Amino acid sequence: MRRLKANFGQTVQNGYRVWRVIDADLLAVQWQADLQFLVQAPTATQRSLVAQYQASGLSNVDWVAATGLEPGDIVSADPERSEVTVLYRESDVHHSLQLTNRCNSYCLMCSQPPTLQDDAWMVEETLDAIRHLTVSPQVLGLSGGEPLLLGPHLRTVLDSVGFQHPGTRVELLTNGRLLADLDQSHALLNGLSTPVTWLVPLYGHADFLHDFVVQTPGAFEQTLSGLLNLQRYSQPIQLRIVLIRPVLETLPALCTFIGRNLPFVKEVALMACEPIGFALANRELCEVDLLEWQESLQQASHQLARHSVPFLFMNAPLCALPRALHAYAHRSISDWKKVYAPACDACQMKSNCSGFFSWYERGWKPAKVIQIMNEEYVA
Numbered sequence: 001m002r003r004l005k006a007n008f009g010q011t012v013q014n015g016y017r018v019w020r021v022i023d024a025d026l027l028a029v030q031w032q033a034d035l036q037f038l039v040q041a042p043t044a045t046q047r048s049l050v051a052q053y054q055a056s057g058l059s060n061v062d063w064v065a066a067t068g069l070e071p072g073d074i075v076s077a078d079p080e081r082s083e084v085t086v087l088y089r090e091s092d093v094h095h096s097l098q099l100t101n102r103c104n105s106y107c108l109m110c111s112q113p114p115t116l117q118d119d120a121w122m123v124e125e126t127l128d129a130i131r132h133l134t135v136s137p138q139v140l141g142l143s144g145g146e147p148l149l150l151g152p153h154l155r156t157v158l159d160s161v162g163f164q165h166p167g168t169r170v171e172l173l174t175n176g177r178l179l180a181d182l183d184q185s186h187a188l189l190n191g192l193s194t195p196v197t198w199l200v201p202l203y204g205h206a207d208f209l210h211d212f213v214v215q216t217p218g219a220f221e222q223t224l225s226g227l228l229n230l231q232r233y234s235q236p237i238q239l240r241i242v243l244i245r246p247v248l249e250t251l252p253a254l255c256t257f258i259g260r261n262l263p264f265v266k267e268v269a270l271m272a273c274e275p276i277g278f279a280l281a282n283r284e285l286c287e288v289d290l291l292e293w294q295e296s297l298q299q300a301s302h303q304l305a306r307h308s309v310p311f312l313f314m315n316a317p318l319c320a321l322p323r324a325l326h327a328y329a330h331r332s333i334s335d336w337k338k339v340y341a342p343a344c345d346a347c348q349m350k351s352n353c354s355g356f357f358s359w360y361e362r363g364w365k366p367a368k369v370i371q372i373m374n375e376e377y378v379a
């Protein structure tokens with residue numbers, strides 16, 4: 001999430017209130033009594049205009065001044081720190097909202113280490129953000145932590161997306177473990193009309209492999225049961241495999257397992273590890289050079305193709321993949337996280353390449369950067 005330095009009008013308080021950023025000349029068109037509006041007002045003249053709105057009874061309008069804000073941004077305000085957090089940016093290619101920081105797993109490479117505190121306010125913030133969107137996104141990511149820990153509130157969030165943005169597909173990132181419970185899966189999935197794709201990680205073809213990566217005994221069995229329950233309710237599933245060392249060591253076997261036992265999944269995403277959070281603490285297990293695992297990637301892809309399971313690569317720059325797999329690479333890194341290395345400037349594939357997470361310099365790149373010129377790797 002982007003955090004920007006900001007000044008606010010006097011009615012803006014700290015708290016879990018969500019605001020839509022707006023240009024003054026659009027206020028008359030977009031104003032609704034049940035929404036909150038922050039008018040971009042860097043000058044005294046613009047602020048006095050907002051004061052006039054307030055004096056005429058618009059109590060849900062105030063002003064903000066911050067470099068880097070855009071009209072349509074959905075934000076939360078922190079006047080005590082003179083900070084605004086952009087929860088959602090209309091002009092981004094990828095859109096997502098975070099539902100909780102809590103999690104019931106403890107993955108070796110977790111990019112967002114879980115916290116224990118009650119953060120039910122995040123659900124309220126998400127529901128508020130969904131209400132404040134000006135334009136319905138085609139796809140809205142929902143993530144945690146572990147969203148299933150929300151219990152019935154998750155269904156409330158999904159129903160809210162479906163009601164207010166009927167053309168939007170949700171992509172929900174979950175470890176799927178709590179869906180092993182028949183009552184919980186029934187309560188969540190029965191009659192669900194909001195289109196959801198379930199993004200569920202699987203890290204091994206045997207319990208001890210998966211359970212080691214997620215650092216939770218019993219997780220493999222629960223996730224498999226959860227996947228079967230999703231299938232029972234005809235829900236589309238994208239399996240997610242993060243390419244860290246213990247996973248890469250048995251990756252072809254995992255893909256064979258998926259092809260044989262989970263052929264109903266919509267697709268499998270093979271993802272380079274994000275070098276942040278627990279991945280930095282478990283660097284010896286998480287830092288890999290994908291160029292050294294080309295054979296494993298090719299075998300894994302072959303197994304998925306052999307079983308007619310669609311697959312794609314995410315977060316992996318093109319030069320980290322065998323050329324035969326370039327067609328499966330997806331530009332998946334969110335705009336605000338994505339950067340390129342200086343050497344990328346001369347690469348002819350830059351416009352098709354996912355690039356790197358912006359924090360790669362503190363961590364690592366998924367492979368050595370090798371420019372591609374005229375379809376040749378140039379070391």
Ligand code: SF4
Nearest residue numbers: 317319344347350353
């Ligand atoms: S050199 Fe840079 S732009 Fe080219 S494929 Fe590698 S990472 Fe992508």
